[in-house]
Amino acid sequence: MHFNLSEEQAMLQASTARFIDQQYSFEVREKDVRLPEGFNRDTWATFAELGWLSVPISEAGGGFGGNAADTMVLMEELGKGLVASPYIPTVMLFGSLVDIGAPEALKHSLLEPLIAGQLQGAFAYQERQSRYNLADIKTAATREGEGYVLNGEKALVMNGAAADRLVVAARTSGEQFDTAGISLFVIDANATGVHKTAYRLMDGQLAANIRFENLSVTSDQLLGDEGDGYSLIEKVVNSTVLALCAEALGIMNKLTDITQEYTKARKQFGAPISSFQVLQHRMVDMFMACEQSRSLLYRTVCSVGTSDADRSLHALKYMIGRNGRMVGNEAIQLHGGMGITDELEVGHYVKRLMVINTLFGDADHHQQKLAQISLPT
Structure with a gap:
């Protein structure tokens, strides 16, 4: 299967990656997350200027009207940067519920300041x-x-x-x-x-x-x-779970890249530890876990709105939970004891993966849901 980004999606991906590379280092993230609200309001205003807050909001609500693939592109890059922001609660949850459920007057009174970065939800x-x-x-x-x-x-x-x-x-x-x-x-x-x-x-x-x-x-x-609120909740939560899985994939890929670079620089017995075959096998396992997760993420994005959507989403959340745990554990072990210290970014990426796993059902929960769907009636 070929999954090609549209021109707009490629631009969104490039602008997000450029922002993280130029303005959002790990050191900046650590300062932001220690602020009283857990994020930086100036950074949030930049999100608004770049148009990111409007991506999943419908055109009728004043947004970009993006689909699941658009959100996936943005969230994967935010995951790579470990960006501390209220994007999930404010935009994906609050904003989407208002977008699909609020009367017109209430919708515009809330979504306009939200998209402008002036309202938190x-x-x-x-x-x-x-x-x-x-x-x-x-x-x-x-x-x-x-x-x-x-x-x-x-x-x-x-x-x-x-x-x-x-x-x-x-x-x-x-x-x-x-x-x-x-x-x-x-x-x-x-x-x-x-x-x-x-x-x-x-x-x-x-x-x-x-x-x-x-x-x-x-x-x-x-x-x-x-x-009749449950139908709205279910729809928005499913979209949010997909966005969280995209963020987790970005984190997993970043952990794999960081670990590969470290093993090339770290020497033992006069040689880089990346030359040791047993460690090469473990890094290949990390890479394969990321690629498996990416394939299932693409399948799930393509299945949105079809009869296979629930099955694919449960399978994806299960795989992200399982593979995320494996990639995180390997990254920490291959970095040695310092992999879990606060001074190194690896442990912070792993902690975010652990939080994502628990949101809206962990891997075990979604495995059970998938089994229930798959059982013959």
Whole structure:
């Protein structure tokens, strides 16, 4: 199969790679991730100037109207640079939910500043007991007059600390695990009744637990139809998982390149360790893991919108989790003890891979989902 980039995709890839090469070194990344919000607002403004924030947003929403391949190209390059940014929570999750679910007036009032880099967003969906079940929601939105009263708590809200607006998944009807009865609301992240507890993940970026206490919301803040939020969540999460897998592939390729360069420079017994056959075999395994993952990523991108989309996505997330773990472990071992130190970039790439593996289901979870799809009915 030949997967050729369009002219626009090649330009997007080149501009992202050039930005990372010229302006986003590992040292810059380490400074950015230590900032109070976990990213640099000036860098985010540059993303807006380059048009990256508009890539997955529809033309009707004021964006580029990019498809899965466009997002893949961008996220793979961001992965290579280990860019610390809220692109996934703000653009892929919050922005996409608003794009497909909000009324026109609300959509433009939120997406215009988002694309301009002036608004931060997050998606509060996961709860302490949820594990990887997107429908496991206890947070309740109870009818009161013409609006709702929101009560409950969300865990591990990516970019929750810096977000200006939140999309919150709450139950308006049904039981805890029902896919029906879930509604989505856009709320002010700093409103009275919203309580945040921020913390850092192992990759250095910030998340937050957010508690809602008697928060009043109006019907105008509803995305889509009441009780029909799960279909929107599933669509946007699938797109986000694909973007995360592209980012992980960029990280895996970068780890492979870094390790190859190190083995050429590191000498043992008077010769570069890259000349040792057993280490050559291990580096070939790393390369093959990247190529296998790339092939399945391309297949999954091509399957979007087809009957094979779910099967391909589960297989991809499983393979990225498995191969990412292998590539990360090999990179650390071939660098020796210093591979896990904070001073070396290798360990930071590996930690980001570990976080990606846990988002929206780890490798074991997606392997089980794939097996369920593959079983004869």
